[in-house]
Amino acid sequence: MSSDLVPPTYPKVPTWRRSAALGTDLFVVWLLSSLLSFNGVLRFFLFILLWLSLRVFLVAKNQGQSLGRWAFDQKVIDFRYSRTPGILELSRREGVMGICVYLATLGLSGLVSGNAGILLFWIPISVDCGLALFDTTRNPQTFHDRLGRTIIVGTQRGYSLDIKIRRWVDKIKKDMK
Incomplete structure (x- = not known):
């Protein structure tokens, strides 16, 4: 492995925060594509168009942050040049x-219709993201991170939604006593 493929050390983002940011972006794209209620191939293309708008074009213009990554204080960087990809x-x-992600949403919708075999659609996202769980480096990378030569790093720029939720939960617990 050449030295340009080994990322330098950056602030690590916990897996649960990466998942929460992904879930936030997925919810926004899924909601928008569902509101237009197309079916089949047209819905797939609309989903992908919205996904790329939120996760490519917005990220390129917003210092490496999508809506979900902004909400959870993280950004994507090209680790070779330490800049926005x-x-x-x-x-x-x-x-x-x-x-x-689109296949995973199909898997969820298949559960509603009672077809458990549709859970096979979860295999691609499980393999993609599972690589990060078994990556022993300081900044674990998923398959899509490796493909784009990117990593997700923590940042000071964002909404800190996880911290705000934790404060609300602590306040509710305190008020219930």
Whole structure:
């Protein structure tokens, strides 16, 4: 492995925060694509178009942050140059992730209709994200991170939604005593 593929050390983002940011972005894209209530291929293309708009074009213009990453104080960077990735890197990265996430949403909708076999649609996202769980480096990378040569790092710029929720929960617990 060449030395340009080994990322330097950056502030690590816990897996649960990365998942929460992904879930936030997924919810926004899913909601918007569901409101238009197209079916089949047209819904897939609308989903991917919205996904790429939120996770590629917004990220390129917003210092590496999508809505979900902004809410949870993280950003995506090109670790080779310590900067926001370009459109090409983001498109490679999010093209794979968009398809995986779309298949996962199909898997969830299949459960509603009673077809448990549709859970097979969760395999691509499980494999993609599972790589980060078994990556022993300081900044674990998923398959789509490796493909785009990017990593997710913590940042001071954001809404700190996780901290605000924790404060609300602590306040509620205190008020209940």
